[in-house]
Amino acid sequence: MVGSDNENVMDNMNIVEDEKLGRDGAIVPEVGMKFKDEKEMFEFYKRYAYNVGFPVRKRNSKKGDDGVVRYVTFTCSHEGRRSIKKPQATIPTGCKARLAASADIDGTWKITVIHLDHNHKISSFKSRLYRCNRELSAHLKRRPEVYDMTKNPLHKSCTSVVLEAGGGENMTYVKKDCRNYIEQVRQLRIGEGDAAAIQSYFSKIQAQCSEFYFSMDLDEELRLKNVFWADNRSRQAYKEFGDVVTFDTTYLTNKYDTPFVPFVGVNHHGQSILLGCGLVSNEDTDTFVWLFKTWLQCMHDQAPHGIITNQDRTMQNAIQIVFPNSKHRWCLWHILKKWSEKFGYHVDKSSIFSVMHVLVYDSQTVEEFEEGWRAMIDTYDLHNNVWLSGLYENRDRWVPCFSKTTFWPGMSTTQSSESMTSFFDGYLHPKTSLKQFFEQYERALRNKVEKEYQADFKSYFQMVPCATKYEMEKQFHAIYTISKFKEFQDEFIGKIYCEVISASEGFLGTTYEVREDVINDERVKKRIFSVSFRRENCDIICSCHLFEFLGIICRHAISVLIRNDITSLPEKYMLRRWRRDVSRSHTRVAVIYGTPRQLRYDKMCRAFAELADLVADDEEQTRAIMDWIEFQSKELRMTKSRSGCNVDENSIS
Template identity: 65%
Template sequence: MFCVGALNSEDGVLVNVAPLFVEKSETEPKVGMKFKSENEVFEFYKKYAHHVGFPVRKRTSQKNNERVVTYVAFTCCSREGRKSSNTSTTLKPQPTSQTGRKARLSACSDTAGVWSITGVHLEHNHQTSPSKSRVFRCYRQLDVHVKRQLEVNDIAGIPLHKSYISVVVEAGGYEKMTFIEKDCRNYIDKVRKLRLGEGDAAAIQAYFSKMQSFSPGFFFSFDLDDEGRLKNVFWADNRCRQAYKEFGDVVTFDTTYLTNKYDMPFAPFVGVNHHGHSTLLGCGLLSNEDTETFVWLFRIWLECMEFEAPQGIITDQDRAIQNATEVVFPKSKHRWCLWHILKKLPEKFGYHCQKASILSSVHKLVYESQSADEFEHGWFSMLDMYELKNNDWLIGLFRERSRWVPCFLKTSFWAGMSTTQRSEGMNAFFDGYVHSKTSLKQFVEQYERALRSKIEKEFQVDFKSFSQMVPCVTRFDLERQFQSAFTIVKFKEFQQELTGKMYCDIESSDEGSFSTRYVVTEDFTVHERVKEKKFEIIFERDKCTFSCSCHLFEFRGIICRHAIAVLIRNKLSAVPEQYILRRWRKDIMMMKLKSFSSGLKLKQVILLYQSWDQVVLVI
């Protein structure tokens, strides 16, 4: 075994006391040493150079008639050769790392493919330093763990220099590092670029241009970086844009499903249509999930939808999305996904000896609190009971309670949605069309196929609502009014409230000058125990208007069982049109067609209905 043990004048320590090795022997490079491949030669030379303290690189190579490499030369230092600079002057000399050395290693292969070292020059007219080897470019590398940590921290908005410091601490100091901060910055810059295969950018642009030529209502936009490379993409066909005009009052936005499952940065805007089904309202492919990227996406989407912002938007707790929402949709109500929050409870309190009781208490407060005061009183009681006053996560949740607790949000219309699972459901719709190896170009093409399948299913549901009718379960004229107006799905929801009236009882009424106040009690079962809950309904008979403390109509657009009990008590046979929301009507598309088809021939109207996404072309 051969060891190098020279004294380094720069460091003042004995260097290279570790043995140098190759698969067959542990020594420095010598003429005649044999290897299985060119790469094996290079890796052996790199190990030797790393121990001695200098970088290596491939300088020249030669190929035979079959274009196979048979000769290669590696220079043993970046300073080999001479470098001249036209910009260097006596007053402003430019740094250079080349000093005219001849140190190098050459090797060639025989007819059997065995490589042999044919020349070695190990002389160095400069100091070498093994402690500096980690700084040379050829030895620097990021492992998988570090890459993942940098990506997660970048998404969380943590500055890169802080991420780098944390990695240094974890490694045990700078001398243990195999990379420098610049490598981390270069890696993050690289992953922020949209993951495109060869030719994907041009193919996507050509595909979108083709779609736009077929339908002028097709909208797309590209976001480029400073070097003109594709970063982010947004597109929406005309069907999405027309659907937004009817169903864009509440939108969910979620980026997790395809990103997690297929490593596909898909960002859909999703609403709920008149059948209660998810409907796509535009989507994007993103290179990054930071505030700047989301601001770009939201602004482009808003432009696509003629600058009509949604009344409400539901997202997860992502800080970058929240920041972008405040910038682009300052007047829209922003709600956090309730499912994502409650999902974190077991993780946050897995250590607590009373974990089950805490989870039960939080769920009860969230789902059973009728008012803000009731929730807040119960919240503070829970903190006292389980000694959680100093829990930072709960403190943050309470501070933002108006974004996620139902009793703070039920007075606004959310189309019955409280989670982003609409977005996740839309993402899941692409199952069977994409997989882990799907390129971005393939995804865009598969997107159209998947969406057309969904459009066909929506058409069939529309047809079912027109051609079939769910029978009434009572003799009330009120039920027949909703039967003739609502889609099948929404009429069934109304029927659930109507039949639920049997569990309600009008406990008292208080006549006023303009309205009557009713107190309605409802019996419901929890864990096989019957409980009672009281609701207050204000009814104005002259105007035939009403409101209930449960706020089901405000939240979902469906009249609640408590109000139905009062309406039937007052023998009302019908309600004003304001209680039959346009967005739940079975004839909403025919109403839209009527407004578009004025002056058109019958054939044109039929084509217009059958291909709604081509409406501009047909007209």
Template identity: 65%
Template sequence: MSDTGNHIVLSESFEDNEKILQENECSPLNNELPGEHNDLVPKVGMKFKDENEIYKFYKKYAYHVGFPIKKRNSKKCEDGVLRYVAYACSREGKRTSKACTSLKPLPTIRVGCKAKITAVLVVLGIWRISTVHLEHNHETSLSKARLYRCNRQLSEHVKLQLEVNDIAGISLQKSYNSVVVENDGYEHLTFVEKNCKNYIDKVRKLRLGEGDVAAIQAYFSKMQALCPGFYFSVDLDEECQLKSVFWADNRCREAYKEFGDVVTFDTTYLINRYDMPFVSFVGVNHHGQLILLGCGLVSNEGTETFVWMFRTWLQCMKDQAPVGIITDQDKAMQNAIEIVFPNTKHRWCLWHILKKLPEKFGNHSYKASILSIIYDVVYESHSIEEFEQGWSLVIEKYTLHDNDWLSGIYRERVRWVPCFLKTSFWAGMSTMQQSESINTFFDGYVHSKTSLKQFVEQYERAMRCKVEKEFQADVMSFSQMVPCASRYPMEKQFQEVYTISKFKEFQDEFTEKMYCEVVSTEEGSLGTRYEVREDIIFDERIKEKIFWVVFEKEKCDIVCSCHMFEFRGIICKHVVTVLIRNGVRSIPERYILRRWRRDVSRSYMRVKINYNGWICTPNQLRYDKLCIVFAKIADLVADDEERTQSTIEWMESQLNALNKSNAKPS
């Protein structure tokens, strides 16, 4: 052995080293280990129990001085036992880059620092520091030490807090900010936001398993086992790579029977990490809430892809196409709808079109005036003639004949201008409101960087939340009642049967009849034609509008030029004005839509909910028992035509008897 200053050279023999060190000037082995005392400065000869204790000691020293450390290298003998370790300042060495002439070099911490310590195993259980270099060729900083990579760590408390918040749908940024507040500022944290993100990404992977496709398949298998009627389909390319996937649970399928007359199809909610748009079929329930009717993921937005998605969804819904469908302005989507839903009314989302107006006229000197007039023409035209005149006026006034975009949307005006669409039923889906609502259906549960593995888990939480909100609205409509604003029997009639949200819509129209007045009448072949003036008051200004209401008294048939009932299924203020004028006390049943009633038993509400093992209601349990018995009966009689027919006749007789005994509307 030779000893030159602080550098001790040991032999290759383990036994020789033990003897040499015992003869050295350091404390004998049976004395207190130097690593256990309060001296933080490394010295040659210090002894430790294992290499981890050396690392912790050097790390503690480096923290107080203010520099980062790393494990430089280590050596094992032929017997596989670790005999040598070296720990160095992280700024040791210099980065070698092939792109030495790059104009955009990446930052580096390496500056050729020589600070380090080395240690050797002298006997089993005893490590001794053999080399110490304390000098650095760079500045050190105690205040910055907490954020060096080697010192960053999340406490168990912070880890638990991040996991709980992630499960609850709280964004990572909000979780990190709450930890900052809890610890009285950034200066008391030993980690940065990226460390939190890395931890959550790791937890999510562990929670959901390896592989996105595998996770989706596992989810589908689980749902099929738990949920009778769960439907899914996967579209693969020639190399068996995932192209598109669609799924709908039995609740979605049963809800479609009730609320599938009008649906919106949206592809704007992107999962950017995989460049696979999330697509959703969404309807409106009896409370006016959004209700999911199926969803999927598509690898591209071409006609062929949409044809596959629409056909798959149609097959899932037993080939019952919707009466109307709302989409954004997409040619491939339009082509697919014409192929799969040739008899379905297709409407564009007005919000998606009008939001493009500012950019289309960004540099026009009369931009503000053009936008104001177009908005007014689109929203305020109550007839096709009125729209055509207003549109022609703005085109002529601002010489917009050569504007290709305006010409294009004008050619397709029957798909988006309200006055062309208001005579058809759209379940009150306001285009602007609906577009915003669809994009927020899964807000708080998925975001632009959500992975496929995360999505299948977050999907269940989002659905559970939506089902719970619908249940709460059902409870409110069952146990509460909004007081009538008047003593008219007509208002009482709607109060007794409509859900609270839909009764409020009618009540708003009913109370606003105070702003309406019949100014003239005219007899015609279809009934009496009433001219109704409505005063629209805003900012202490009054604007008058004229509406025409045709009323056939004997049949109590009534139509208003605003067509609110046809569009939303709600009687308008103009109709109410005419009905009260004619002494009508009770509205015919055809104007009270089953769709908005709270006293209707709907089959989808009896479907067992299996989102995260949710507990079933007594109604759902009874429904399941009946389905099991019906299935057993079918198994017993299906092989015999005569027994099948007699069983069907008996069941139909029971159905008729139940319908007659049921006093409530079915």
């Protein structure tokens, strides 16, 4: 504990008055007491509670604007309400005893609120049985672990420990704690086996493809902590689509509490594409630094221009360390998702949601957003909302008008990452074991690759017809993938809602005012956009900055170009990223995902498909082939039945 004059805990204990002492000499907490960190303060409160005779827990905490925990509340464990579904009549609830504290900028904690009275009986003799006070020492942990490894009954271990402690009244844990620890130990042993199995699996894949990359991070006891891997297809795709990457830790956590963390980009069809992924045991700065450095090394030290994540502070710290020159944005999708949680209590929540939505999506300039934000804060008296204040301080990380002049290829949120993770739905779930994870991951990824192949095929052999006879539309029709041409076509058709209402000459060219009728639910809102145009080099810039942000020229610019009789655009407005006539290296990488069984299965399927193409037009040959297949199926079923062999369809051997 740190006093106002930097006294330590013992100093305060010596000067405390007798009336401030609790049972057995415990120091009574009071407002103004200071501590060097949160842990020291909690241990102090636990010692007081142990001596007085009540259980404690951490009730809640809040972060400051800097993302560091600045406010915390500890309460008596009887503080909550009684469960209706599972009432526990013997446990009183609603206790108001608590300690609240806050930290200053230097990290010093000070008690700000203290309530000492309880609404239930307290007894120091029962303190050792409260969950918060039960613990297994390193020595006591070793005994049940040894008994378990030698297959001895668990109750023998517990009995010996009771005798060693001098009786049950001196024990600091109950039998249930011992059983829980054994379950943890068994889980860690599974982890060791998984580490070896995963390394063996990765080595097999690497033997098939030398460009397959993986790295495993082990703890001091050689247990698996973190793992990263990327196949050659992902590494080649990064060369084309690694300019902007999303990184999401929110998808799933398997039964080993190991989050799956995919690196995801956007391909030429606007589809999400995997650029590597990992499993991490922690979400602290050191873990993310290891993961990011490993990924960067895998990608030949070529950092992305931009990276999108959630608001995790530790991730932000790691990005500043590993990607100091990359632009870092927050996931707008995650931020807006939190609004109902943060303002569900507010009487004007619907109005606040509506105003915020307009601010985020309709603000064309920083000044417009700033003015609208101040008005919202004043109107709904949100000056003291800590969460909003933190968002405002970091507004350049998530509000589109602050970053729309930088290229983010359709990734204004982690929407592409969300679609990537939802793609794994049905294959992966939180209870998936590590072994099952890689089996299902392969199946899911092969399906994803097939979807890209199908989109490539359609873009080569099919096309959406032009909606007009303008040469400019035909220009993009000839070279863009179907999905990206549709986006351009939407803008081209959207020019019918636009009207050039004024033009003024300037030193850098002509500036046009374009009015657009934005029609939503039969309501028309007129918005004004400013478009500057230089005829000599066909430079055109719109205040909406759609081209700079998404790589698709906007309807306002198209209106000005047509007004100036521009029939076709220079190459700089037709991005290689969206073209269908580009040969990309990742599409030539052989797909090796799958077990030997799966690869054999695919090989046979392709052979059967080729055979079917050859004979499908001949009824007699088709019947002969089908008879042969039926005969082979019966023979194989009989053979497997006699041998008692069951095929494990989920094997990854």
